[in-house]
Amino acid sequence: xxxxxxxxxxxxxxxxxxxxxxxxxxxxxxxxxxxxxxxxxxxxxxxxxxxxxxxxxxxxxxxxxxxxxxxxxxxxxxxxxxxxxxxxxxxxxxxxxxxxxxxxxxxxxxxxxxxxxxxxxxxxxxxxxxxxxxxxxxxxxxxxxxxxxxxxxxxxxxxxxxxxxxxxxxxxxxxxxxxxxxxxxxxxxxxxxxxxxxxxxxxxxxxxxxxxxxxxxxxxxxxxxxxxxxxxxxxxxxxxxxxxxxxxxxxxxxxxxxxxxxxxxxxxxxxxxxxxxxxxxxxxxxxxxxxxxxxxxxxxxxxxxxxxxxxxxxxxxxxxxxxxxxxxxxxxxxxxxxxxxxxxxxxxxxxxxxxxxxxxxxxxxxxxxxxxxxxxxxxxxxxxxxxxxxxxxxxxxxxxxxxxxxxxxxxxxxxxxxxxxxxxxxxxxxx
Numbered sequence: 001x002x003x004x005x006x007x008x009x010x011x012x013x014x015x016x017x018x019x020x021x022x023x024x025x026x027x028x029x030x031x032x033x034x035x036x037x038x039x040x041x042x043x044x045x046x047x048x049x050x051x052x053x054x055x056x057x058x059x060x061x062x063x064x065x066x067x068x069x070x071x072x073x074x075x076x077x078x079x080x081x082x083x084x085x086x087x088x089x090x091x092x093x094x095x096x097x098x099x100x101x102x103x104x105x106x107x108x109x110x111x112x113x114x115x116x117x118x119x120x121x122x123x124x125x126x127x128x129x130x131x132x133x134x135x136x137x138x139x140x141x142x143x144x145x146x147x148x149x150x151x152x153x154x155x156x157x158x159x160x161x162x163x164x165x166x167x168x169x170x171x172x173x174x175x176x177x178x179x180x181x182x183x184x185x186x187x188x189x190x191x192x193x194x195x196x197x198x199x200x201x202x203x204x205x206x207x208x209x210x211x212x213x214x215x216x217x218x219x220x221x222x223x224x225x226x227x228x229x230x231x232x233x234x235x236x237x238x239x240x241x242x243x244x245x246x247x248x249x250x251x252x253x254x255x256x257x258x259x260x261x262x263x264x265x266x267x268x269x270x271x272x273x274x275x276x277x278x279x280x281x282x283x284x285x286x287x288x289x290x291x292x293x294x295x296x297x298x299x300x301x302x303x304x305x306x307x308x309x310x311x312x313x314x315x316x317x318x319x320x321x322x323x324x325x326x327x328x329x330x331x332x333x334x335x336x337x338x339x340x341x342x343x344x345x346x347x348x349x350x351x352x353x354x355x356x357x358x359x360x361x362x363x364x365x366x367x368x369x370x371x372x373x374x375x376x377x378x379x380x381x382x383x384x385x386x387x388x389x390x391x392x393x394x395x396x397x398x399x400x401x402x403x404x405x406x407x408x409x410x411x412x413x414x415x416x417x418x419x420x421x422x423x424x425x426x427x428x429x430x431x
Contacts, residue, residue, distance in 0.1 A: 084115070088122040094150075097129035102142045109149050123150035130183075131161035144190045148197035155202040158218070162209030183209030186217050199224035204254075207233040219246060219269075226278075228269075229254040234261055237268060245271035249278035256285035263295055274299045281306035293320045302326065308421075310334060311357070318342045328376075331355035331421045333414055335385050341366045347374060355381035355421040357414075364393040371400040379407040383417035 073090065091109070096102050109120035128143050147153060162181025200222040205215050207230075215235045219225070228250055234257040237243050250273045255261065273279040279300045287310050288296075297304065297320040304324045311334035312318060318339040321330065325348045332340065335357045344366040347354070351374060358364070371377060380401060388394075389412075401408035411417050 084118065087119060091119045091122045093125040093127075094123050094146075095127045095129075096138055096143070096146055097127075097131070098134065099136045099138055099142060102138055102146055105146060106149065111149065120149050121152050123153050125155040125157070126150065126153055127157040127159075129159045129161075131159070132163040132183075133161060140184075140186060140190045141193075144193040144197070147194060151198050153198040154200060155204075156200050157204040157206075159206040160209055160211070160214055162211070181209055183211040183214070185211060185213055191217060191221060194218075194221050201225060202227040202229075202252075204229040204231070206231040207235075209233060212236045213238060216243075223248050226250055227252040229256075230261075231256045232258065234259040235265060236262070237265060243268055247272055249273045249276040251278050252281040252283075253279060254283040254285070260286070260289055260292060263291065266292070266295065270299065277303040279303055283308040284310070287311065290314075290316045290320075293317065297321070297324055305329065307331070312336050312339045312343060314339055315342070322346045324348070327351055329353040329355075329421070331381075331418075333357045333383055333417060335359040335362045335388070337361050337363065344370050349374065350376050352376050352378045353381075353421065354379070355383070355417065357383040357385055357417075358388050358391065359385040360387040360391055362388070362391070364391065364397055368393065368396050368400045371397070371404055371406055377404070377406055379409065381417060381420045382408070382410045383414055384410060384412045388412075 073086075094105065096105060108116060109123070110116035111120055126147065128146075129138060130140065130143065131137055143158075147156070160183055162183040201224050203218065203222070203225055205218065205228075207214060210233070212233055212235050215230060216237065219228075225248055245267075246269050250270065253270070270279060277300075280303050282296055282300070282304060283306075284293075285308075293309065294316070297307075301324045303326065305326055306329040307321065307324060307327060308331045309317070309321075310332065312321060312332045313334070313336050315338075321327075321343050327348050328350055329352060330343075330347075331353075332355070340356060341363045347370050354367075354377065367380075371380065380397075382388075382397075398408060400406075409420055411420070
């Protein structure tokens with residue numbers, strides 16, 4: 001007996017019946033983007049508010065430490081209301097390298113006119129090039145007059161070049177040969193004229209001549225000086241003369257001399273700074289001797305908040321760094337296998353910005369532990385050398401920084417490394 005017969009339950013499929021279907025492919029009108037009653041925003045009849053214009057000029061014209069002068073010149077030609085604000089920002093940072101540039105400058109800042117007075121008051125940074133090898137070189141007297149025409153000038157950058165003998169001056173000659181060229185000292189009348197000028201707070205002096213007394217002459221002019229940068233020729237005190245200690249307290253010192261300054265010069269320069277505990281930032285672009293690093297850190301360890309040295313490769317380097325318990329920023333560039341881990345292990349609790357160099361052999365476990373425990377740490381900048389990108393502990397460092405909210409930046413370009421670290425120093429306002 002069959003329990004199931006499929007043929008009894010089979011039903012034919014339904015037949016398809018024709019239907020009339022039509023489509024209307026016309027697009028329905030879109031709803032208005034704005035209500036009919038509203039109007040598109042319009043620029044006021046008087047133009048963009050001047051406050052907005054000033055903010056735009058300030059933000060766009062100055063980026064990564066570089067002024068977009070061409071942009072400001074273009075803005076000055078837009079309309080009458082934009083002209084003066086754009087020119088004020090254009091004159092904020094001045095570069096004078098020739099007598100022709102000086103003539104144009106004093107014509108623009110003529111204080112007998114209202115506009116000239118405003119432009120002269122706008123100057124806060126000035127770069128001066130004194131180079132008698134160039135056609136129409138800037139004269140010493142012109143350089144001094146340009147400064148006294150700017151009452152709000154605070155940052156001064158001076159580059160001094162010696163004069164080569166006629167027919168023997170070779171363009172592009174090595175730095176050591178350039179520094180053998182003679183350069184005249186600053187005349188007493190020029191120094192007295194500079195004393196009547198604005199109170200300079202920051203001086204960067206690049207000396208590419210054989211005159212090692214020029215910086216000593218300039219330092220005696222401005223009691224307001226707090227930041228000093230010395231590049232090129234190593235300064236010396238005159239032999240056989242008694243020099244009273246430099247009377248003013250510095251907060252920042254940067255040195256990049258061809259030959260390391262003597263400890264006698266440093267003692268003269270930093271005597272008042274040591275007694276006042278004022279020096280909070282030291283930047284050494286060249287590898288210092290152990291005696292020099294030891295002297296600087298011992299005499300300024302209580303006030304020092306920022307320390308920059310090319311490398312930390314020995315236990316003596318590590319000891320000098322560790323004794324500075326007020327550090328908030330530390331930057332080195334070259335990799336280390338033994339000394340830098342010792343520093344990471346004993347970083348001060350207030351450290352905020354750390355920058356260092358690493359390769360595939362640099363131990364990172366002590367830094368990973370430091371990132372986990374340092375509450376004030378904000379950024380870590382790594383300059384990768386050789387095969388450092390394949391470091392086995394780099395991922396652990398990335399995870400630790402991400403977990404603690406620490407800004408980790410990695411580069412293999414030492415120039416970018418320096419720019420990143422300096423940017424953090426500026427925004428932190430350490431001193």
